[in-house]
Amino acid sequence: MNTLNEVSELAAAYDLVVIGAGPAGMAAATLAAGAGVSCLLVDENPAPGGQIYRGIGSTPLTERRLLGEEYWKGAEIASAFAGSAASYLPQATVWQLSPERELGISRGGRTRMIRATRVIMATGALERPFPIPGWTLPGVMTAGAAQILLKTAGVAVSGKVVLAGTGPLLWLIAAQYLAAGKRFDAILDTTPKGSWRKALSELPRFLASPYLRKGLRLMATVRGSARVISGVTALAAEGSDHLTQVRYTVAGRESVIDADHLLLHQGVVPNINMASASGCAIDWDDEQLAFVPRVDAWGATSVGGIAIAGDGAGIAGAEAAAERGRLAALDALAALGRITPAEKARRATPIRAVVTRYDRGRAFLDRLYRPAEQFRVAADATVACRCEEVTGGQIRDVVANLNVLGPNQLKSFLRCGMGPCQGRLCGLTVTETIARTRGVDPAEVGYYRLRAPVKPITLAELATLEHSEAEIKTVARG
Secondary structure, eight states, rough: EOOOOSGGGGOOOEEEEEEEOOOHHHHHHHHHHHHHEEEEEEEESSOTTTTTTTTTTOOOOOOHHOOOOHHHHHHHHHHHHHHOOOEEEEEEEEEEEEEEEEEEETTEEEEEEEEEEEEEEEEOOEOOOOOOOTTTTTTTEEEHHHHHHHHHHHHOOOOOOOEEEESHHHHHHHHHHHTTTOSSSSEEEEETTTTTHHHHHGGHHHHHHHEEEEEEEEHHHHTSSSOOOOOEEEEEESSSOOOOOOEEETTTTEEEESSSSSEEOOOEEOHHHHHHHHOOOOOEETTEEEEEOOTTTTEEEOSTTTOOOOGSSSSOOOOHHHHHHHHHHHHHHHTTSSSOHHHHHHHHHHHHHHHHHHHTTHHHHHTTTTOGGGGTSSEEEEEETTTEEEEHHHHHHHHHHHOOOOOHHHHHHOOOOTTTTTTTTTTHHHHHHHHHHHTTTHHHHOOOOOSSSSSSOOOHOOOOOOOOOOHHHHHHHH
């Protein structure tokens, strides 16, 4: 691994650029660089690992049981990447990827434009928005953010802590916190009671997946060490300047619990902002209740030369993400003429077997942990767009009275999606709120129309771009 420290060290062009150093990105870059192509991996974090393996080479938690054996599987992927010939630019932001595969990259206040023959986006997943009353109060954070604190700094949130939501990651984070010696004052499980019935048809496939034993072990560990309250149908964070209590409803009965911190989680969804801004086709997936890029069996998108690997192409988990990264890399190598189509197919066969193994339980998990609508669609007085402080009621009023059809029209009236997060924290909430108000499917409503820069960038950074003599003369003539 050749670590670069400045954008000035970047070459003007690469055979392959990989965006994101999670399991998919590391695996893709390692395989591609091993075939002799010029490969660059760009990542926002200071070290490889992504979200699931964050801090894998630097975490202060050296006792393996604290984060679990699943976490330490990332060490092998990170080690292979470190030993590869790939170039690596950490703490850098890719703010543009054009359909012509021109990338805008910033690091340390300076920006550079480079070109790639092939691009693999491995931008991973985001935690699903969880718009409840009071979710913008200090003291309320995502469970994933709390997990990052634990992995990178060995720090657990202090005081009275309540964990609330649904999904496999909720149980994993709870188990990790308990192993680190942190007690939860309560775990509020918002999994709808009818979910088991809806997931039942997928149970046989789930029983044959690797998730079963791991999931049962996690849930047994957590339920044996924490107060778990199931069947929660309403949730609110309360306090004036800071969270002081959590109000929840079970079977029609309201209860209140004191809390200094509320950790929210109801699953993860693909991070599609860069894919959308690059012109890749995006579809609504009703199983995962999210928009996902349209990709083929190799991760190739509708835009030539651009592929997506890992959870950014659809949630499947860390193990499957690494294998999908390798599939995308094989496809890139074949397109670059480094391997034959026959070799690509041969090498892909065992990789697909692993992906299939992990895919067996996905549908069961999606149906079982499908978040309830009241936790996906903002109530009238609840903030839906945090950046612009727009409530669910404001969205409904504009949609009903001004005949707004989708999120892009809504921007003109309420600025939803135009803040620093660029829709990451409100996109799905806004789409589903509009869909429910209009009485149509989210697929018909669509998502924000995104353009570069896909991440905030300052004018000072843009001013550092180098210009060719021809570009300077063109401006001077104008």
